[in-house]
Amino acid sequence: MCGIIGLLLADENQFVNQLLVDGLTVLQHRGQDAAGMVTAERRRLHLRKDNGLVRDVFHTHHMMELRGNVGIGHCRYPTAGSSSCAEAQPLYTNYPYGICVAHNGNITNTQELTEYLQDTVGRHVNTESDSELLLNLFAEALTKQEKGISTTDQIFKAIAEVMGKCIGGYAGLYLINGIGLVSFRDPHGIRPLVFGCRKTGSSAKNGNTVPASPARMGSDPQVDYVVASESVAIDTLGFDLVRDIKPGEAIFLDMNTGQCHSRVCHPNPTYTPCIFEYVYFARPDSIMDKVSVYESRLKMGEKLAEKIIRLYPDHGIDVVVPIPDTSRTCALQAAYRLNRPFREGFIKNRYIARTFIMPGQETRKKSVRLKLNTIKSEFAGKNVLLVDDSIVRGTTGHEIVQMARDAGAKKVFFTSAAPPIRFPNIYGVDIPTREELIAYNRDEVEIAAKLGSDWVVYQDLADLEDSVKCLLPPGHSLKDFDTSCFSGTYVTGQKIGDEYFEKLYNKRNDKAKQMRESRSSSVLSSASSLSLTRMAMQSNDGAEAISNDKRSGYSSDDGCESLTNKTGKAR
Ligand SMILES: O=P(O)(O)OC[C@H]1O[C@H](OP(=O)(O)OP(=O)(O)O)[C@H](O)[C@@H]1O
Numbered sequence: 001m002c003g004i005i006g007l008l009l010a011d012e013n014q015f016v017n018q019l020l021v022d023g024l025t026v027l028q029h030r031g032q033d034a035a036g037m038v039t040a041e042r043r044r045l046h047l048r049k050d051n052g053l054v055r056d057v058f059h060t061h062h063m064m065e066l067r068g069n070v071g072i073g074h075c076r077y078p079t080a081g082s083s084s085c086a087e088a089q090p091l092y093t094n095y096p097y098g099i100c101v102a103h104n105g106n107i108t109n110t111q112e113l114t115e116y117l118q119d120t121v122g123r124h125v126n127t128e129s130d131s132e133l134l135l136n137l138f139a140e141a142l143t144k145q146e147k148g149i150s151t152t153d154q155i156f157k158a159i160a161e162v163m164g165k166c167i168g169g170y171a172g173l174y175l176i177n178g179i180g181l182v183s184f185r186d187p188h189g190i191r192p193l194v195f196g197c198r199k200t201g202s203s204a205k206n207g208n209t210v211p212a213s214p215a216r217m218g219s220d221p222q223v224d225y226v227v228a229s230e231s232v233a234i235d236t237l238g239f240d241l242v243r244d245i246k247p248g249e250a251i252f253l254d255m256n257t258g259q260c261h262s263r264v265c266h267p268n269p270t271y272t273p274c275i276f277e278y279v280y281f282a283r284p285d286s287i288m289d290k291v292s293v294y295e296s297r298l299k300m301g302e303k304l305a306e307k308i309i310r311l312y313p314d315h316g317i318d319v320v321v322p323i324p325d326t327s328r329t330c331a332l333q334a335a336y337r338l339n340r341p342f343r344e345g346f347i348k349n350r351y352i353a354r355t356f357i358m359p360g361q362e363t364r365k366k367s368v369r370l371k372l373n374t375i376k377s378e379f380a381g382k383n384v385l386l387v388d389d390s391i392v393r394g395t396t397g398h399e400i401v402q403m404a405r406d407a408g409a410k411k412v413f414f415t416s417a418a419p420p421i422r423f424p425n426i427y428g429v430d431i432p433t434r435e436e437l438i439a440y441n442r443d444e445v446e447i448a449a450k451l452g453s454d455w456v457v458y459q460d461l462a463d464l465e466d467s468v469k470c471l472l473p474p475g476h477s478l479k480d481f482d483t484s485c486f487s488g489t490y491v492t493g494q495k496i497g498d499e500y501f502e503k504l505y506n507k508r509n510d511k512a513k514q515m516r517e518s519r520s521s522s523v524l525s526s527a528s529s530l531s532l533t534r535m536a537m538q539s540n541d542g543a544e545a546i547s548n549d550k551r552s553g554y555s556s557d558d559g560c561e562s563l564t565n566k567t568g569k570a571r
């Protein structure tokens with residue numbers, strides 16, 4: 001579940017680089033594996049990306065090269081391809097114009113799209129990254145646009161073509177060199193994307209009100225714009241949240257006029273966002289689809305407590321303990337509803353990041369112990385209810401139950417704010433294989449045995465959905481969610497059959513991923529040795545100016561070499 005952010009500042013002399021770094025830092029919880037940004041300075045693009053956390057990727061000497069008043073940034077949690085830094089984003093293609101993409105989500109018809117791009121239109125696809133396909137599809141669609149219509153129309157038509165071809169979950173940003181920034185959300189709105197602005201210069205001093213819609217914003221060149229995965233980035237940067245980008249909508253920010261244009265580019269969008277954003281991915285202080293994530297988690301806690309009371313009226317719980325971090329909001333309200341004390345029985349090491357989105361089961365397992373430690377007095381001799389937001393592979397739950405017992409708990413009960421996860425997620429959460437899921441082919445009693453707890457209670461799906469729906473403002477067009485990992489129903493509607501899951505399993509089970517990583521790192525190191533001979537590449541101490549030359553195919557970042565997608569059309 002990556003984090004994406006794009007900015008256009010009204011003043012050409014201002015740089016977006018620091019705002020992008022700050023925004024990405026706030027979105028870090030969505031992707032910890034790699035980070036990157038590209039900025040546009042007049043007709044020159046500057047790119048920096050690498051594996052690592054945002055704070056490790058951007059150093060002062062990179063920032064000095066990342067000039068320009070428009071740019072996009074990305075922090076990555078890989079769900080396709082490898083985690084090689086060649087697949088870190090933004091990705092770039094030099095034809096037409098010079099285009100970069102930052103993408104959150106996952107595309108499911110990648111085979112068909114790769115065949116179309118390679119065999120039908122002759123564009124080179126160099127990796128298994130689905131984002132590379134998204135980039136090339138847009139580039140191809142723009143190339144084909146008829147002359148004589150406005151650039152704005154060309155862009156929206158190209159986005160419509162991309163949406164017509166891509167199946168899956170995607171929220172994305174394209175930076176088009178010399179033209180502007182395009183943001184878009186898939187026709188189901190599976191992945192989130194919000195839009196904000198702030199007044200600048202004289203318009204800020206005159207106290208103009210923040211425009212309520214992009215159409216109005218189009219008339220005010222004194223406005224800075226931001227688009228981000230979550231509103232928390234908009235708040236932190238000092239912008240005002242305007243609204244969610246609608247399913248199937250694109251917003252084009254013209255860097256030459258400062259104007260903002262929006263259009264719904266899909267003939268029949270439906271509003272079915274991924275409910276797992278509310279459960280786990282999003283920060284609680286974000287507003288998504290007009291709903292406060294924090295409040296939805298309080299509701300989840302309340303409904304969970306009611307279910308526990310229904311199932312175990314004499315539960316005998318002495319204390320309610322959250323499993324930090326994400327479950328805290330939900331556990332707080334569950335304790336309140338159960339009328340039992342809420343206690344911080346586990347202390348989180350603030351230097352260990354989220355474990356579920358770490359690559360590899362061994363790393364995840366080890367990290368749980370490094371991340372959490374017990375306050376023994378909260379467990380000794382007590383019946384403890386442990387609350388987590390979700391149980392996926394059971395890595396956290398298994399370790400935590402044992403730690404609670406080691407700390408002297410009499411009984412350990414376990415509850416999850418989300419229903420059992422029994423199906424793969426194919427839209428941008430890396431839950432690719434059923435066999436890895438603790439709830440696959442197991443009922444609650446078997447799961448409790450596996451976790452080592454006395455019992456386990458899961459939220460009902462209807463209650464989870466209600467926890468968000470009851471907070472929607474009247475008349476909101478969201479009627480349903482993508483709940484596929486709980487229900488097995490996939491909102492994009494195409495047939496997701498056994499063959500698809502088998503392929504997914506073969507590509508993305510832990511072992512296959514490990515093998516791919518070791519392969520791609522050896523390819524990368526041999527690619528690095530090419531850097532002395534390549535042509536038309538300009539490297540600037542890590543941050544790189546990308547050539548517009550259609551022939552050039554390379555970029556380099558401190559030894560991070562990407563042969564991805566730079567060769568223009570190979571007709
Ligand atoms: O059953 P599992 O496979 O262990 O996955 C589920 C756990 O992973 C997540 O925590 P994570 O540590 O990623 O993030 P958090 O600190 O935000 O809770 C989630 O909140 C659960 O605790």
Ligand SMILES: NC(=O)CC[C@H](N)C(=O)O
Pocket residue numbers: 001002003076077078079080081087103104105106107129130131428429
């Ligand atoms: N988590 C995501 O949104 C991943 C985006 C894209 N599928 C990638 O793997 O890079």
Ligand SMILES: [Mg+2]
Pocket residue numbers: 323324325326327389396
């Ligand atoms: Mg957790």
